[in-house]
Structures are given as C-alpha cells and as structure tokens.
Amino acid sequence: MPEVFGIKALLTTINFDEVAMFITTARFLKKTLHAAAIAFIVFIFPPAPGWASSGTDETVAMASLLTKGLAELIELDVAIATGTLKPLKLAPSVATVITAQDIEDMGAATLDEILETVPGLHVQPSATNVFTSTWSIRGVYSQLNPQVLLLIDGQSLKSNNNGGKPASFRMPVSTIARIEIIRGPGSAVLGADAFAGAINIITKDGRDINGSNAGFRGGSFGSYDLWAQHGGSYRGWDVALGAEYAKGEGDKKRIIEKDALGSGYPSLAPGPLDTHYETFNTSLTVTREKFRLNLNGFWMLGNGIGAGVSNTLNSGRSRADSHALLASLVYTEKELVQDFDLTTRVSGSYNWGRNTFYFFPPDYRNAIGRPGVKELNGGIEFTGDYRKFNDHRIRLSFGINNFNTDTFQEKNYGPGIPVQFGPLVDISNTPYVYLKDQHRRLSYAGIQDEWAFARNWALTAGVRYDDYSDFGNAISPRIAIVWKTAPELVTKLLYGRAFRPPTFGELHQQNNPATIGNNNLDAETINTYELAFDYRPLRALRFGLNLFEYRIKGLIDYLADPAPATTKTAQNARDQKGRGFEVETEWVATEALKLRANFSYQRSTDSATGAVVPDVPAMKFYANAHWKFMPEWSVDGQYFRVMDRHRAAGDTRPKIKDYDLVNMTLRKKNILKHCDLAVAVRNLFDNDAREPGPAVIPNDYPLQHRSFWAELRYSF
Amino acid sequence: MSAVPLQRVSYAEQPSVREYELKAVYLYNFLQFVQWPESRRTVSKDGAMVIGIVGESPFGEALADLQADVRRSGMKPVRIIQYGPYQDHMDFGECHLLFVSQTEKGNFRRIIARLKDSPVLTVADTENFISAGGMINLVQSGGKIRWTINRAASDRAGLRLSAQLLTIAVRIVEGP
Structure with a gap:
C-alpha cells in the first residue's frame, strides 16, 4: 500500500x-x-454562595436585539470604538480603564480620588513641592513625581523644570470620558517619563455628552463645584465643550502639631495645613472623520501649599498659581498608500507657573521668594501603520519636540539682593535667578511590530530611540507576549525598559541655598518584567493577577556636597529594585450589584544598602460595592486600607500607622425631570488617617476629616 | 508638555462590544434575508447555518452571546467558525456567511479569489471591501450602522438578496 x-x-x-x-x-x-x-x-x-451570575446588561441587550427587525436595528445608535481598539485583556501591558460611568458611580470629585482606586497606585501629598499630589506606582516614589507620565488626550502635561505635573495640579472630573492607566514602563511607545506608569485622560467628545448638562456640588469645608457642558453634531462636525470651576477652603482641622520651627512662638504650630484651592478647567474637542482637535486648559488659582515651602506654617500667605494650555490636532489618512495609514499630530502647549513663598511666619524672618516659569513647547509626530504582511502590524513613528523654559523671579534675600529680608527685588534675567532660560530639542523614532505568530499568540516587539539636544539619548525596547491560554484565560509576559531624562532644574538649578543642578546627569532607567493573568471563569466575573519585578539605575537625588559647603547637588544617586504583585477582581453579581476589589503588594529597596523605600505603602487594599437597590436609586461604598509604610533610614520615628477610609455615595436619578441628585460622605468614620511628612513634621500630614457633599445634575 | 505620541494608549472594553454586538445580530439577520442556491440549502441535521470569521475577530464575546441567546430563545441555530489569520490553503466552503475582519485588509482580493464565486455571502466593515469584490460592507453613518451591497458579486455567487436588504442599503453597486 x-x-x-x-x-x-x-x-x-x-x-x-x-x-x-x-x-x-x-x-x-x-x-x-x-x-x-x-x-x-x-x-x-x-466563592460566595450564589456564585453563578444571572445575565448581565450585555446579554440582555443582545437578546433584545434579536427580537428586533432589520428596520428597527438600523435606527439604533451605537457606541463606535474609534480606531482599532483592542479588548483590554489583550493589551500588551498591564492597564486599568476607568470610564465616566465608573467615576459617577464612585462619586469621585477629583482625579486623585479616582487614581487611589487603582491597584499599585497611591496618592499622597508632596512634602517639598507645594503639597502637590504625588502618584507613586509600585513603590517608585519621589517628591516631584516625574516618573509618572500624565497625558491629556494623548498629549503630555508636565513641567519642563520639575518634570512632574504642574504645581498644585488638581483636576475635576466632569470633562473626563475615560482614564487609561498603564502600570509599568511605556517609553518604547510614549518616550520620556512613562517610567513607573502612564495615565492617559481622554476627554469627552460630542457623542459622549450628546446634548447639554450642568451640575453643582457643594459640601463641607466651603467647597463647591460648578460645571456645564455641551456636545453635539453640527454639519458633520462633532463638537464638545465643557468647563468646570471648583473652590474650597480646605479642612482647617488638619492640624500640624509641630513644624520645622517646633511649636509655640515664633512657630505657628500647632496650626492647620493650608489646603484651600480654586481651579478652573476647560475642554474643547472637535472631530470629523479624519480630524481631531483638542484644546484643554487648566488654571490653578492660588492654591494653598500645605505646611509651607520650608515645612513652616505661615498663616496661608504662600500660594501656588499655575496655568496650562494644551492644543493638539490629529489628522489620520487611512490607506495613504495601499495598506498604510498615516497619522500626523501637531501639538503645542503653554505652561505658566508662579509660587509665592513666605518661608517663615511673619514674626520670625521675612523671607519671601516668588520663582516663576513660562514654558512653551511644540512638536510634530508622524505615525505610520503598515499592514501589508500577513499577521503583522507594523507601526513606525517619528517626531520632533521643542521645549523652552523662561524663568522669572522676585525675592528679598540671598545673593544679588541689596537689603536682605527687605523689599522684593526682580532678579529675572540676572545671574542671580534660580534657573537660566533653557531650551531642549528632542528627536525620536520608534518601530513596533505586533505579530500574531500563531493562533492565540501575539508578540509585540518595539524599540524607540530618543535623542535630546542637551543631555544625551535613550533607547527603550519592549517585548510582550500575549497568549490566549484558554477561552477564559489570557496570559501575558512583558519586558520593557523606560527612561526619565534629567529635568532643567536637576541639570541647571543655581543660587538655591539648598539644592544645585548638575549638568553631568544621565537619565534614570528602569527595566521591568511582568507576568500577568486575566481569568474570566464566567462572563460576569473577572480576576487579574500581575506579578512584577523592576530594577532602576541612576535615580536622581540631591546629595550633600563635601564640607564646608552646605549645599546639595543633583547626582545619579541611587539604584533601586522592587518586586510585588496586584490581584484584582470584578464581579457583576446581579444586574443590580457590582463588586470590585484589589490588593497590591510591593517591596522596593535601595539596591546598594537594602533599605526599604520609605513613605510608600507596601500593601494597599480597595473594595467597592455598587448597588442599584431600586430603579433609579443607587448606593456606592468604597473601602480603602493603606498599610505598612516605612520611615527613611536614620529617621527614628515609629512606622507610619496604617489607616482605613470609608466613602459612601447615594444617588437618585430623575428626582425631578432631567435632574439627578447625589449625596455623599467621605471618611465616614472620621478616622485619623495620615500621610508621611518629613522628620521636621513629626506627626505627619493628617488627611481630610469626615466631609459631606450634595450634588445636582441637570440635563437638557 | 511636548507633543506626545500618538501611538495610542487606547484600549476599549465596553464601546467596541456594543458596536460588534449589533454587527453580530446583523450577521445573524443576513442569514435570514439571503436565499442560497439549492446545493447549499441543505444544512446540518440541527439546521444550523454557519458564520465564518477570517482574521482577528473584532466581535469579542458577542458571537458566543449570540449563539447562546439564539439557542435559548429557540431560534434557528448558528455555528461559528473562527479561522484566524488568512492562509492560502483555507477552505471556506462550509460557511454560509464569511465575515472578513479589518486585519485582513491586505488579503481582501486573495480571499475573494479563493472563494471563486462559491455561494458564500461575504461581509466586512472596511472601506475598500466592496471594490475588492466583497458583497456586503457595514458602514457607519450618523452613529448608526447600515450597509452597502455589491450586487454583481452576490449575483455571480448565485445568492438572492431579499428586497428588504436592498432597500435599506445605503448604496448598491453593480460591480466589479
């Protein structure tokens, strides 16, 4: 045969x-x-009893679609995903997406409140940067927080001078359609500063808003919030416009018992942290087939700076002002040539910031400083998407950015000032200014291939090269393998390298009594490995487990200069390593009840000394229940626990106490026609929760006490 | 700021599901509004008709849901075949309807040629599908989803499209 x-x-x-x-x-x-x-x-x-869930919203929707005739189906409005979005579970990174609906459900009023619910991410105030929130991710923590990249509609929002977001940045939520948080390195795609993670905020477009609405929220500590937005379609142009104004006095019972001057005269301690704020936000989005225009504005109007610039209470005279205006225009030409799409993005931004610092209480020493900055940045980027080859999706990108910083300053002390502690003198454009005007040009190119090399397997490999005119270059590779292990399980193995270039301040700061720049600095780099599982045993039940390990080289810090100098100079001072995991679960138990929880653990240490990275929680737990207990009624509960925060080496204070917080929000839709009402309590049990302060603030920074708010939303 | 990268960080969980839920229901409906030639009318014993997907499926869980809901409500059953990325040896003969994913944009002509006018209704939701010889292309207009039809192609394959499909179509082309 x-x-x-x-x-x-x-x-x-x-x-x-x-x-x-x-x-x-x-x-x-x-x-x-x-x-x-x-x-x-x-x-x-x-597993809890009653584990098996009944149908979710989606299956119900599907069943009802099947009963409709064609004529009815074609009249349905659909939510169309733009571009070639992937299901999150197949993304070649560990990401969390939070939608406007999630934000409404949890009753969050600021971006910080939303971010605290993300596993591995913790929000706490900076001790040295005008009490601006820092977002630490997986134990990567610093006072200026430049290791997290904040993007608004894909455009980065940061200070050239400090690297982090603008001073005293505070963002309300009405204009937010969606937030994508990537933990882990993103430099291979996003370039600088997507180091510990990246946070991309996508603002609402006309379809998201679809009509007009307005809202008012008022509550404890003299806080109130007003917003209005409109979205619609005009002759094929989709337009969205939104604005929000927020103001608050801050909780005056956040008492600092002792500050850098001790307590009692001349110190103003015990006394309150100054956390008053006033912000204004605007957002305009215009889209049409191939175009998308985004204009976003952020105004911080004289926000309080906590315990003061030198951690010395000063009766609320110090303030931080900053504005940021972002503009970007994206044009996509599909099939420019066969199998090739080209996206061009032109963007520009203007940042203005000025801090007014009263270093000490009035009776102690009249030291005043008003450093300011004007930054104008612009760039163009081309991204090509090539699909000619089977199973491959190749993306090429190329771009140029210009960064310009002009400084200005008034002060009444130090070199160049005729009468010490006398009247303010303008020392802008003199050798005495804290930072000379700076310019930097960045050119970069990147390539990435997404290769479906076997059924159920995808390999994403990419590398990006960034070249800076002033300090050097960086190469950021990444490799991701995504494997649909079983219909209900996705496994990912990820490697990435990211960098954070030294900021203008770290390179060139001068005339500062404490900290001096160093133009020999290298970029900080991080190599991260992740193993992630996404497991969905039932449609309504999801578990995630992410394991990570990272190594950082050359963290920049200010180290003491040899005596007799009393200054500190910026150095690539330390290496750090860390590992940990995050577990997440989400269960749509019934159509009316949704439960979520996450737990994160990290252990990060100084590579040389083995000392644990201080001030950030080693463990964090979050649980949330959202229950629509009657038609149009919902109640939402949040529980946070922040655990295990070490002190810095040499700090003899006992470990910072763990804390927990409970928030509740009750919402009634259509309390009147087109009018929704919500009431909420934050820190329900009025727990004494504290975030780490420097040694001169021995009892740390107390968080806000119990507070209430009520909200009305009207749509028309 | 800095003009940061467009390379999109975007991943969507919900919105795309909705869109493709509706598209999945359309595919199911198309099966009822097309008449296959005698040779293809006899189907498996349970009477299931077959929808094939070639390329990376954009449907998420929508097709599985469709199948389950169809079964639950005692409607005409449907079988789904996921072919994955197109390869030249693939045989789509089993399908009544073949959905060609956007990821196969570069292969439209090859796939159409492979079918050689066999009685398989070809559907996609990508711009140049019709010009490549595909039969039905789903399009978005004003937030709604409708379709264009290439009648020459369906005629060549011996498929008879119902009047309703044709009247609702935003455009009917008679070639290539």
Missing part, C-alpha cells in the same frame, strides 16, 4: 519523542498555569 509507505516515510523524518515532549510540555504548562491561577484566585477569594 503505497500510501502507507508514504506516510511511514514521512513519519520517520519526525522525531516523535520531541513532538510528544513538546505537546506534553505545552499542555502541562497550560494546565499548570490554569490550575495555578484558579487555585490562587480561589484561595484569595473563596
């Missing part, structure tokens, strides 16, 4: 042991991973 011989001949060329081994290994690996994920998840979250 020739056929049999043929097959036999064929078979002899194959090494059966190898094939069998390969198949067994693959199966074994798949089964083990599967079992491990299930065991782990079940161990942490034992």
Whole structure:
C-alpha cells in the first residue's frame, strides 16, 4: 500500500519523542498555569454562595436585539470604538480603564480620588513641592513625581523644570470620558517619563455628552463645584465643550502639631495645613472623520501649599498659581498608500507657573521668594501603520519636540539682593535667578511590530530611540507576549525598559541655598518584567493577577556636597529594585450589584544598602460595592486600607500607622425631570488617617476629616 | 508638555462590544434575508447555518452571546467558525456567511479569489471591501450602522438578496 509507505516515510523524518515532549510540555504548562491561577484566585477569594451570575446588561441587550427587525436595528445608535481598539485583556501591558460611568458611580470629585482606586497606585501629598499630589506606582516614589507620565488626550502635561505635573495640579472630573492607566514602563511607545506608569485622560467628545448638562456640588469645608457642558453634531462636525470651576477652603482641622520651627512662638504650630484651592478647567474637542482637535486648559488659582515651602506654617500667605494650555490636532489618512495609514499630530502647549513663598511666619524672618516659569513647547509626530504582511502590524513613528523654559523671579534675600529680608527685588534675567532660560530639542523614532505568530499568540516587539539636544539619548525596547491560554484565560509576559531624562532644574538649578543642578546627569532607567493573568471563569466575573519585578539605575537625588559647603547637588544617586504583585477582581453579581476589589503588594529597596523605600505603602487594599437597590436609586461604598509604610533610614520615628477610609455615595436619578441628585460622605468614620511628612513634621500630614457633599445634575 | 505620541494608549472594553454586538445580530439577520442556491440549502441535521470569521475577530464575546441567546430563545441555530489569520490553503466552503475582519485588509482580493464565486455571502466593515469584490460592507453613518451591497458579486455567487436588504442599503453597486 503505497500510501502507507508514504506516510511511514514521512513519519520517520519526525522525531516523535520531541513532538510528544513538546505537546506534553505545552499542555502541562497550560494546565499548570490554569490550575495555578484558579487555585490562587480561589484561595484569595473563596466563592460566595450564589456564585453563578444571572445575565448581565450585555446579554440582555443582545437578546433584545434579536427580537428586533432589520428596520428597527438600523435606527439604533451605537457606541463606535474609534480606531482599532483592542479588548483590554489583550493589551500588551498591564492597564486599568476607568470610564465616566465608573467615576459617577464612585462619586469621585477629583482625579486623585479616582487614581487611589487603582491597584499599585497611591496618592499622597508632596512634602517639598507645594503639597502637590504625588502618584507613586509600585513603590517608585519621589517628591516631584516625574516618573509618572500624565497625558491629556494623548498629549503630555508636565513641567519642563520639575518634570512632574504642574504645581498644585488638581483636576475635576466632569470633562473626563475615560482614564487609561498603564502600570509599568511605556517609553518604547510614549518616550520620556512613562517610567513607573502612564495615565492617559481622554476627554469627552460630542457623542459622549450628546446634548447639554450642568451640575453643582457643594459640601463641607466651603467647597463647591460648578460645571456645564455641551456636545453635539453640527454639519458633520462633532463638537464638545465643557468647563468646570471648583473652590474650597480646605479642612482647617488638619492640624500640624509641630513644624520645622517646633511649636509655640515664633512657630505657628500647632496650626492647620493650608489646603484651600480654586481651579478652573476647560475642554474643547472637535472631530470629523479624519480630524481631531483638542484644546484643554487648566488654571490653578492660588492654591494653598500645605505646611509651607520650608515645612513652616505661615498663616496661608504662600500660594501656588499655575496655568496650562494644551492644543493638539490629529489628522489620520487611512490607506495613504495601499495598506498604510498615516497619522500626523501637531501639538503645542503653554505652561505658566508662579509660587509665592513666605518661608517663615511673619514674626520670625521675612523671607519671601516668588520663582516663576513660562514654558512653551511644540512638536510634530508622524505615525505610520503598515499592514501589508500577513499577521503583522507594523507601526513606525517619528517626531520632533521643542521645549523652552523662561524663568522669572522676585525675592528679598540671598545673593544679588541689596537689603536682605527687605523689599522684593526682580532678579529675572540676572545671574542671580534660580534657573537660566533653557531650551531642549528632542528627536525620536520608534518601530513596533505586533505579530500574531500563531493562533492565540501575539508578540509585540518595539524599540524607540530618543535623542535630546542637551543631555544625551535613550533607547527603550519592549517585548510582550500575549497568549490566549484558554477561552477564559489570557496570559501575558512583558519586558520593557523606560527612561526619565534629567529635568532643567536637576541639570541647571543655581543660587538655591539648598539644592544645585548638575549638568553631568544621565537619565534614570528602569527595566521591568511582568507576568500577568486575566481569568474570566464566567462572563460576569473577572480576576487579574500581575506579578512584577523592576530594577532602576541612576535615580536622581540631591546629595550633600563635601564640607564646608552646605549645599546639595543633583547626582545619579541611587539604584533601586522592587518586586510585588496586584490581584484584582470584578464581579457583576446581579444586574443590580457590582463588586470590585484589589490588593497590591510591593517591596522596593535601595539596591546598594537594602533599605526599604520609605513613605510608600507596601500593601494597599480597595473594595467597592455598587448597588442599584431600586430603579433609579443607587448606593456606592468604597473601602480603602493603606498599610505598612516605612520611615527613611536614620529617621527614628515609629512606622507610619496604617489607616482605613470609608466613602459612601447615594444617588437618585430623575428626582425631578432631567435632574439627578447625589449625596455623599467621605471618611465616614472620621478616622485619623495620615500621610508621611518629613522628620521636621513629626506627626505627619493628617488627611481630610469626615466631609459631606450634595450634588445636582441637570440635563437638557 | 511636548507633543506626545500618538501611538495610542487606547484600549476599549465596553464601546467596541456594543458596536460588534449589533454587527453580530446583523450577521445573524443576513442569514435570514439571503436565499442560497439549492446545493447549499441543505444544512446540518440541527439546521444550523454557519458564520465564518477570517482574521482577528473584532466581535469579542458577542458571537458566543449570540449563539447562546439564539439557542435559548429557540431560534434557528448558528455555528461559528473562527479561522484566524488568512492562509492560502483555507477552505471556506462550509460557511454560509464569511465575515472578513479589518486585519485582513491586505488579503481582501486573495480571499475573494479563493472563494471563486462559491455561494458564500461575504461581509466586512472596511472601506475598500466592496471594490475588492466583497458583497456586503457595514458602514457607519450618523452613529448608526447600515450597509452597502455589491450586487454583481452576490449575483455571480448565485445568492438572492431579499428586497428588504436592498432597500435599506445605503448604496448598491453593480460591480466589479
């Protein structure tokens, strides 16, 4: 039988042991991973009775669609995803998406409140940067917080001088359609500063708003919030316009018992942190087939700066003012040539900032400083998307950015000032200014291939090269393997390298009594490995487990200069390593009840000394229940626990106490026609929760006490 | 700021699901509004018709939901075949309807040629599908989803489209 011989001949060329081994290994690996994920998840979250869920919103929707005729179907409005979005579970990174609906459900009034719910991310005030919130991710923490990239509609919002977001940045939520938070390195795609993570805020377009609405929220500590927005379609142009104004006195019971001058005269301690704020935000989005225009404005109008610039209470005279205006225009030409899409993005931004610092209380020493900055940045980027080859999706990008910083300053002390502690003198454009005007040009190019190399497998590999005119360059590679292990399980193995260039301040700061720049600095770099599982045993139930390990080289810090100098100079001072995990779960228990929880653990240490990175929580737990207990009524509860925060080496204070907070929000839709009402309490049990302060503030920074607010929304 | 990168960070969980839920229901409806030639009318014993997807499926869980809901409500059953990325040896003969994903944009002509006017209704939601010889292309207009029809192609394959499909179509082209 020739056929049999043929097959036999064929078979002899194959090494059966190898094939069998390969198949067994693959199966074994798949089964083990599967079992491990299930065991782990079940161990942490034992199944509750009533586990099997009934249909979710989506299945209901599907069933009802099936009952409709074609004529009815074509009249339905659909939410169209723009571009080629992927399901989150297949993203080649560890990401969290929070939608406007989630934000409304949890009753968050600011971006900070939203971010605190993200596993591995913790929000706390900076001790040295005008009490601006810092967002630490997985134990990567610093006072100026330049290691997290904030993007507004894909455009970065940061200070050239400090690297982080603008001073005293505070963002209300009415204009937000969606927030995408990527933990882990993003430089291979996003370039500088997507180091510990990246936060992309997408503002609402006309379709998201669809009509007009306005809202008012008022509550404890003299806080109120007003917003209005309109969205619609005009001759094929989709337009969205929104504005929000917020103001508050701050909780005056956030008392600092002792400050850098001790307590009692001349110190104003015990006394309150100054946390008053006034902000104004605007957002305009115009889209049409190939175009998208975004204009976003942020105004911080004299916000309080906590315990003061020198951690010395000063009766609320110091303030931080800043504005940021962002503009970007994106044009996409699909099929520019066959199988090739080209996206061009032109963007520009203007930042203005000025801090008014009274360093000490009035009776102690009249030291006043008013450093300011004007920054004008602009750039153009081309991104090509090439699909010619089977199973490959190649993206090429190329761009140029210009960064310009002009400084200005008034002060009444230090070099160049004729009468010390006398009247303010303008020292802008003199050798005495804190930072000379600076310019930097960035050119970059990147390539990435998304390759579906086998059924259920995708490999994303990319690299980006960034060249800076003033300090050097950086190469940021990434590799991601995404494997649909089983219909209900996705496994990802990720590697990425990211960088953070030294800021203008770190390179060139001068005339500062404490800290001096150093133009020999290198970029900070981080190498991160992640293993992530996304497991959905039921449609309504999801578990995530992310394991990570990272190594940072050359963290920039100010180190003491040799005596007799009393200054500190910026250095690539330390290396850091860390590892940890995040577990997340989300369960749509019934159509009316949605439960979520996450737990994160990180251990980060100084690579040389082994000292644990201080001030950030080693563990964090968040739980949330959202229950629509009657038609049009909902109640939402949030529970936060922040645990295990170490002191810096040499700080003899006891470990910072763990704290927990509970928030509740009650909402009634259509309390009147087109009018929704919500009432909320934050820190329901009025717990004494504290975030770490420097040694001169021995009892740390107390968080806000119990507070209430009520909100009305009207749509028309 | 800095003109940062457009390379999109964007991932969507919900919105795309909605869009493709509706599109999944359309595919199911198309099966009822097309008459196949005698040779293809006999289907499997359970009477299931077959929808094939070639390329990376954009439907998420929508097709699985469709199948389940169809079964639950006792409607005519449907079978789904996910072919994955197109390869030249693929045989789509089993399908009544073949949905060609955007990810196969570069292969439209090859896939159409592979079908050789066999009675398979080809559907996509990508601009140049019709000009490549595809039969139905789903399009967005004013936030709604409708379709254009290439009648020459469906005629060549011996498929008879119902009047309703044709009247609702935003455009009917008679070639290539």
